[in-house]
Amino acid sequence: MEKLAFNPQVLMASLYVFALAAFLGYQIISRVPPLLHTPLMSATNALSAISVVGALVVAGRHNENPVSTWLGFAAVISASINVVGGFLITDRMLKMFKREIPADKGKKDKGNTK
Amino acid sequence: MSFYIELTYLLASILFVFGLKGLTRPESARRGMLLACAGMAAAIIGTLFAHEIVSYTWIIWGLVIGGVIGAVISIWMPMTAMPERTAFSHACGALAAALVGAGEYANYGGNMGVVKVSALGFEIMLGCLTFTGSMIAFGKLYGTLPGPPITFKGQNVFNMTLLAVMLGSFGYLVYDSYSAIAFYLMMGLAFVFGVLLVIPIGAADMPVVMSLMNSYAGLAAAATGFVLGNNILIIAGTLDGFSGFILSILMGKAMNRSMKSVLFGAFGSVKTASTSTAGGAMREVSLDDVAVQLAYAKQVVFVPGYGMATAQAQYACRELANLLESRGVTVKFGIHPVAGRMPGHMNVLLAEANVPYSLLYEMDQINPDLPQTDVAVVIGANDVVNPDARDNPGSPIAGMPIIEVDRAKSVVVLKRGKGKGFSGLENPLFFKPVTGMLYGDAKSSLTSLALAVQEV
Numbered sequence: 001m002e003k004l005a006f007n008p009q010v011l012m013a014s015l016y017v018f019a020l021a022a023f024l025g026y027q028i029i030s031r032v033p034p035l036l037h038t039p040l041m042s043a044t045n046a047l048s049a050i051s052v053v054g055a056l057v058v059a060g061r062h063n064e065n066p067v068s069t070w071l072g073f074a075a076v077i078s079a080s081i082n083v084v085g086g087f088l089i090t091d092r093m094l095k096m097f098k099r100e101i102p103a104d105k106g107k108k109d110k111g112n113t114k
Numbered sequence: 115m116s117f118y119i120e121l122t123y124l125l126a127s128i129l130f131v132f133g134l135k136g137l138t139r140p141e142s143a144r145r146g147m148l149l150a151c152a153g154m155a156a157a158i159i160g161t162l163f164a165h166e167i168v169s170y171t172w173i174i175w176g177l178v179i180g181g182v183i184g185a186v187i188s189i190w191m192p193m194t195a196m197p198e199r200t201a202f203s204h205a206c207g208a209l210a211a212a213l214v215g216a217g218e219y220a221n222y223g224g225n226m227g228v229v230k231v232s233a234l235g236f237e238i239m240l241g242c243l244t245f246t247g248s249m250i251a252f253g254k255l256y257g258t259l260p261g262p263p264i265t266f267k268g269q270n271v272f273n274m275t276l277l278a279v280m281l282g283s284f285g286y287l288v289y290d291s292y293s294a295i296a297f298y299l300m301m302g303l304a305f306v307f308g309v310l311l312v313i314p315i316g317a318a319d320m321p322v323v324m325s326l327m328n329s330y331a332g333l334a335a336a337a338t339g340f341v342l343g344n345n346i347l348i349i350a351g352t353l354d355g356f357s358g359f360i361l362s363i364l365m366g367k368a369m370n371r372s373m374k375s376v377l378f379g380a381f382g383s384v385k386t387a388s389t390s391t392a393g394g395a396m397r398e399v400s401l402d403d404v405a406v407q408l409a410y411a412k413q414v415v416f417v418p419g420y421g422m423a424t425a426q427a428q429y430a431c432r433e434l435a436n437l438l439e440s441r442g443v444t445v446k447f448g449i450h451p452v453a454g455r456m457p458g459h460m461n462v463l464l465a466e467a468n469v470p471y472s473l474l475y476e477m478d479q480i481n482p483d484l485p486q487t488d489v490a491v492v493i494g495a496n497d498v499v500n501p502d503a504r505d506n507p508g509s510p511i512a513g514m515p516i517i518e519v520d521r522a523k524s525v526v527v528l529k530r531g532k533g534k535g536f537s538g539l540e541n542p543l544f545f546k547p548v549t550g551m552l553y554g555d556a557k558s559s560l561t562s563l564a565l566a567v568q569e570v
Contacts, residue, residue: 011229014340021349025356031138034451034476037458040137041328045203047130048335048354051210053161054342058217059176060167068221075213076176078206085184087151094144096465099472
């Protein structure tokens with residue numbers, strides 16, 4: 001039970017982490033070009049599926065109330081949909097963004113076929 | 115043991131930050147995501163060694179079921195369904211956070227202490243309302259729910275009352291953390307509130323909603339971190355939350371919405387009937403005329419909108435663009451930040467059709483180019499090129515920055531029919547003398563245009 005008790009030091013440390021992460025996030029993400037806003041959204045979605053680590057513990061630990069295990073199980077499912085899906089779809093999108101090469105190839109195709 | 119688990123979390127956090135940093139340039143984006151993915155794997159594997167875990171049955175089944183669903187969706191989903199998928203994944207992420215919170219409360223109840231219960235309240239409220247809100251957004255984007263805003267009399271009063279009761283039960287829960295009734299009331303109301311938050315928002319405003327839900331889902335995960343005392347959840351959740359927040363601000367700016375209406379969604383901003391300054395007749399042009407115009411132009415700018423996505427016209431558009439380029443025409447694409455249904459929607463579709471991103475120009479980059487442009491081709495876009503936003507202070511979209519296609523030497527608008535389109539606003543662009551209307555399905559129009567250009 002002592003793990004659950006109020007601990008001001010832990011709370012303060014968490015608040016520091018929150019504030020610094022917010023600052024860092026602002027700095028990095030405001031530099032992401034609009035070109036990549038959709039991949040950004042699906043990437044951060046995949047990252048926030050890190051709640052899977054919380055879900056794993058709730059699903060796997062010994063719970064006084066079996067409902068907790070069920071809730072944890074459902075949480076593992078929905079979080080891992082995002083983990084797997086988020087990274088796969090982001091990569092699938094990013095693969096499509098090319099600077100020049102396809103345009104040149106496309107032009108050549110056109111030259112040949114038309 | 116838990117020290118080593120913390121180390122994997124630290125490693126994962128660092129990799130996440132590098133991963134996001136990769137996204138600041140298209141060249142480094144894929145490698146960055148690989149790093150982030152490795153970080154995620156490290157965190158998950160590390161967690162599996164946690165000493166609290168006594169049984170792996172549910173864990174393995176959960177990971178397998180979720181992983182398979184996630185993989186199936188993302189491998190076979192067409193790119194045009196990207197907004198729906200994103201809404202769905204916001205829902206999943208938020209639900210996961212809410213369920214973890216509910217699981218914690220079901221097990222520990224009021225023994226959690228006042229600080230954790232407060233964090234838990236935020237987690238549950240944000241998680242639940244984001245879940246239902248995103249599902250409604252998903253329904254609207256997928257087409258199972260009607261796109262136009264759903265409003266009823268006294269909506270704002272009703273919503274505000276509901277919000278107040280929800281916050282009240284949260285307050286009571288903080289006061290008496292053993293009160294399960296307050297907990298479940300708060301949870302139930304959050305589910306209802308999410309629905310009410312999104313139903314009055316029209317489909318055209320979806321980019322803002324999507325960004326907002328992105329932000330809420332991330333903050334719910336961060337709140338989970340406070341509940342569990344887990345730093346990586348706080349870090350990843352906050353990064354997600356701020357990413358969504360920044361996107362919300364950008365989308366809000368691009369639609370000229372105030373911070374208030376961005377933060378609180380559509381509350382009080384239900385659109386009134388539009389005033390129209392448009393008059394006169396629309397000029398219909400023939401396919402062959404447009405083909406000649408395009409073929410002999412020096413510079414052509416394509417301005418895509420959601421209509422391009424619904425007509426799946428991105429490939430036909432690329433074909434036409436390539437053809438024009440091979441004739442020596444300079445081709446550019448002007449992308450409005452809120453074109454489509456989510457941030458960056460048009461960029462992804464055009465990238466899918468192999469349009470190199472060096473041809474994709476942001477609104478501020480393309481606008482100075484438009485007066486020198488011979489033909490601007492509007493493909494299924496409406497509000498984002500509506501000159502009323504600039505010229506008519508009484509317009510509901512007044513002040514919204516637009517792509518000023520009406521400054522080009524001539525404009526061709528590809529449009530499905532003569533109706534007003536999704537937003538229901540009259541667009542004076544269609545009545546301007548420089549504008550020619552080409553009716554029909556955007557995909558077949560573009561394909562026929564490409565054929566006609568070859569004939570010229």
